[in-house]
Amino acid sequence: MPELLLELFSEEIPARFQRRAADDLKKAVTNALVDAGLVYEGAKAFVTPRRLALTVTGLPARSPDTREEKKGPKVGAPQPAIDGFLRSAGLTSIDQAKIESDPKKGDFYVAHINRPGAGAINLLSAILPKILTDFPWAKSMRWGSGNFNWVRPLRAITATFGAENEEPVVIPFDSNTITSGQTTFGHRFLAPEPIRVRRFDDYVAALERAKVVLDIDRRKDIIRADAEHLAFAQGLTVIADEGLLEEVAGLVEWPVVMMGAFDPAFLELPEEVIIATIRANQKCFCLRDASGKLAPNFIITANTVASDGGAVITAGNERVIRARLSDAMFFYNGDLALPLEHGLPKLEETVFHAKLGSQFARVERLVKLAGEIAPLVGADPERAKRAAMLAKADLTTGMVGEFPELQGLMGRYYATAQGEPSDIATSVEMHYKPLGPTDKVPTEPVSIAVALADKLDLLTGFWAIDEKPTGSRDPFALRRAALGVIRILLENGLRFDLTNSIRIHSDRFPDHDWATTTFGVIDFILERLKVQLREQGARHDLIDAVLSLVSLEDPAASGKANSRDLLQITQRAEALSALLSSADGQNLLAGYKRGANILAAEEKKDGKSYAGTVSQHALVLPEETALAFAVDAVHAAVTNHVAQDDYKGAMTELASLRAPVDAFFTAVLVNDANPDVRANRLNLLARLRDTMHLVADFSKVAG
Numbered sequence: 001m002p003e004l005l006l007e008l009f010s011e012e013i014p015a016r017f018q019r020r021a022a023d024d025l026k027k028a029v030t031n032a033l034v035d036a037g038l039v040y041e042g043a044k045a046f047v048t049p050r051r052l053a054l055t056v057t058g059l060p061a062r063s064p065d066t067r068e069e070k071k072g073p074k075v076g077a078p079q080p081a082i083d084g085f086l087r088s089a090g091l092t093s094i095d096q097a098k099i100e101s102d103p104k105k106g107d108f109y110v111a112h113i114n115r116p117g118a119g120a121i122n123l124l125s126a127i128l129p130k131i132l133t134d135f136p137w138a139k140s141m142r143w144g145s146g147n148f149n150w151v152r153p154l155r156a157i158t159a160t161f162g163a164e165n166e167e168p169v170v171i172p173f174d175s176n177t178i179t180s181g182q183t184t185f186g187h188r189f190l191a192p193e194p195i196r197v198r199r200f201d202d203y204v205a206a207l208e209r210a211k212v213v214l215d216i217d218r219r220k221d222i223i224r225a226d227a228e229h230l231a232f233a234q235g236l237t238v239i240a241d242e243g244l245l246e247e248v249a250g251l252v253e254w255p256v257v258m259m260g261a262f263d264p265a266f267l268e269l270p271e272e273v274i275i276a277t278i279r280a281n282q283k284c285f286c287l288r289d290a291s292g293k294l295a296p297n298f299i300i301t302a303n304t305v306a307s308d309g310g311a312v313i314t315a316g317n318e319r320v321i322r323a324r325l326s327d328a329m330f331f332y333n334g335d336l337a338l339p340l341e342h343g344l345p346k347l348e349e350t351v352f353h354a355k356l357g358s359q360f361a362r363v364e365r366l367v368k369l370a371g372e373i374a375p376l377v378g379a380d381p382e383r384a385k386r387a388a389m390l391a392k393a394d395l396t397t398g399m400v401g402e403f404p405e406l407q408g409l410m411g412r413y414y415a416t417a418q419g420e421p422s423d424i425a426t427s428v429e430m431h432y433k434p435l436g437p438t439d440k441v442p443t444e445p446v447s448i449a450v451a452l453a454d455k456l457d458l459l460t461g462f463w464a465i466d467e468k469p470t471g472s473r474d475p476f477a478l479r480r481a482a483l484g485v486i487r488i489l490l491e492n493g494l495r496f497d498l499t500n501s502i503r504i505h506s507d508r509f510p511d512h513d514w515a516t517t518t519f520g521v522i523d524f525i526l527e528r529l530k531v532q533l534r535e536q537g538a539r540h541d542l543i544d545a546v547l548s549l550v551s552l553e554d555p556a557a558s559g560k561a562n563s564r565d566l567l568q569i570t571q572r573a574e575a576l577s578a579l580l581s582s583a584d585g586q587n588l589l590a591g592y593k594r595g596a597n598i599l600a601a602e603e604k605k606d607g608k609s610y611a612g613t614v615s616q617h618a619l620v621l622p623e624e625t626a627l628a629f630a631v632d633a634v635h636a637a638v639t640n641h642v643a644q645d646d647y648k649g650a651m652t653e654l655a656s657l658r659a660p661v662d663a664f665f666t667a668v669l670v671n672d673a674n675p676d677v678r679a680n681r682l683n684l685l686a687r688l689r690d691t692m693h694l695v696a697d698f699s700k701v702a703g
Helices: 015-035 081-089 120-133 199-210 217-231 243-251 264-266 271-284 311-336 339-350 359-376 383-390 400-403 409-417 422-430 445-464 478-491 498-506 514-536 540-545 565-581 581-604 624-645 648-654 658-667 677-694
Strands: 004-009 041-047 051-057 066-074 096-100 106-115 153-161 183-185 195-198 255-260 285-288 294-302 351-353
Touching: 004 015, 004 120, 004 183, 004 199, 004 658, 015 041, 015 051, 015 120, 015 243, 015 359, 041 153, 041 217, 051 199, 051 271, 066 081, 081 106, 081 359, 120 153, 217 243, 217 255, 217 294, 243 658, 264 271, 264 294, 264 311, 271 285, 271 294, 271 311, 294 311, 311 400, 311 409, 339 359, 339 383, 339 409, 351 359, 359 383, 359 498, 383 422, 383 445, 400 409, 409 422, 422 445, 445 478, 445 498, 445 514, 478 565, 498 514, 514 565, 540 565, 565 581, 565 648, 581 648, 581 658, 581 677, 624 648, 624 658, 624 677
Parallel strands: none
Antiparallel strands: 004 051, 004 153, 041 051, 066 106, 096 106, 183 195, 255 294, 285 294
């Protein structure tokens, strides 16, 4: 069957746009093909710095004929309705329509529209220019005299269609001033001559001969393998950097790997500074020696085969890196000469947010909140306050000004060099973490206190000024902050009163309702917790069963679970899952559901609720007596286990109710003719329900 080959040849496409552009091209073309009735077998997109390419295989030569039935207005409908129907159906007279009858709707018109298929080439001639015009570049430009937008000036379009053993046909269309053809070009420097293209297989081979590797993933593999071999020959290893590898593969069409070196004296700099400098300025990979230390070498990826073996290219990179590392050394020494806390006054000149004040005002809040959190997580309050005071001080340093991604890390280096205790220095770096789902969390008490303070201040502040995330928009990374709070507490196994800390901290922000802010932040964190637990495989109904009992108020007064304690909520959900995975748990749930349904129906009928007060004198049958005593014993035991955060023990106690519950429903008729006996049995069911609700709302559980 025929295949489509499309190449859009342009000036250099920024590396950060390339992979997304290839995916967008494939999606746009294949969706349009299917909409046009051209069902294909396979499609694959490719990208280099100078071209977007797409091959679609197994296309038919034309779209199939179709027959459509279009219902119209009722017979006798007003003439405007009939005229509209004729236009939409492509008919010239109502006599061309048929009349059909419906028992309910009566007689109405129906048009049977036969649409002949169209040739694939004709369809593609209309599809492709529209795709180019509407292409969703993140940033685009115009050039020349036309109005056409592309990421960089478009220079040629290759568009061919044909079967394997046939001479392909050029799909004719124009885009701006460019007419489609079957000519592309090789490497800009190594093989710039035009290349006549027929179909995909010879296109790939021709590009390879012209020093172009079409597949970005293959270019990545070449760079990775050649860099590792070159490093191995020198007894070194490449520091893996997937993001840099992706970027470099988007900068070259014919990757050639070389090794350069820098003055070992620069190794006095923190290794992160060296790596950031070389990565940011020259897009080069750094190396480690056999002992794991940073080596004074780097890997260059060139886009040419140099006649001198790369001597000039290597020397040029070494010269630039020497200058950049000299700048870094200047910043580093200058920063070390000034005590870290001396930069704090400069934070008054930096606006954190127009409604939340300066960075210095934020630091003042962090100091207070970290001091309050410290005793709750086992940290010394004064050390936590000191760490919070220094946490943002490196934002005023020359090094962080040059490399913002090193904030926190440079603060740790400077604090350590200036004699701060190790736990305080560590917290300056770790208070930003975790930055993502795989990033490490702080584990030292002082770091935990400052990290929680940083994230809770962020959440409380933005809720106080009503700047909340909406949809996918989260410019202040509040979702990340909430997930950070969750991970810090859960992974450190910390019991922590979230509601109280947020409530107290909310008073530090003016002009807002403390309750709306506090409970808004708590709800947001709980929603993030639900998302995280679901991603980890927890059943959504079990999470809802636990969270439905969460109290935003004082849990001691409400008798509900503590919303202030994420660890407790998580442990309840885990224990509930374990219970319901057992036969006893499943049968107990069935008994609960049966009892709850009876209770709900009778409460509705009686117009009152049953409080669960069981009279021993009204117990008639041995099965209801046994259940009453079992429920009382389990209620007391579960209450005790919950008070000790022993949720597995609580669930084990609940599981013991299976047998008496089964026996009760086998032998006992709840709606007894004696109203006192009936009321007592309904109270017994209410007592069973309330006992099970000590750990979760079982009405939320599916099954």
